[in-house]
Amino acid sequence: MAEKKEIEEGAEFRPKFNEDGLLPAIAQDAETNEILMVAYMNLRSLEMTLSCGLATYYSRSRKKVWQKGEQSGHTQKVEQVLVDCDQDCLLVKVKVDAGQCHVGYNSCFYREIQKDGSLKLVAEKVYDPGKTYKK
């Protein structure tokens, strides 16, 4: 039992990166518990997140490490980084002071999927991305 407990709950961090060396990472507002976004981290970006205290991800499209907010200024100050039971997903609790979705919403999850498959807008924009992101 002791051995089983160690396997399940052990203090050793053994992240199970996917074939691209990445883990999905959920950013959650530490104050409101709202889910802000989901991005990916490689080992380097996770290490930077832990050491610098600002959430840093790996962009699959640009194939590079990026600190959230490096362009927009809408950074994420890290309060806590958690890992799930399977060690294949991260949860990053962050403090923010500006909208986190590049489309202009506080959260990337601003649309609800209806039973008929259509999408319903369930949030309001909190900033103008046209003024925040350079073309």
Add this chain to the structure above:
Amino acid sequence: MAEKKEIEEGAEFRPKFNEDGLLPAIAQDAETNEILMVAYMNLRSLEMTLSCGLATYYSRSRKKVWQKGEQSGHTQKVEQVLVDCDQDCLLVKVKVDAGQCHVGYNSCFYREIQKDGSLKLVAEKVYDPGKTYKK
């Protein structure tokens, strides 16, 4: 601008499944906003989730659709399914009445990653998985 708005916020659901036909899906407690778990959905399990009102996922290890709680009884009653800006991740807000992690915790995110890379237990078990899951 109207066209851009439509692309960004349009009512059409165009999920971007990964190469395995899956999307990560975050289960969030609709009452407390706690993140309970992250699993994957294929189109079939998403359709079942929307139509049946019980969160249904696709098991990558067992290669089959599974309804959360089919073995443990710890089901997830779906309140809302949201999709993110890129349409490559789902957020499922659920009502639950039992621990959701198969290890015995309320949430799968029961361990915090410390700066030195070790893990710290930050939750307490809410049920005995040995009694809930058959060997």
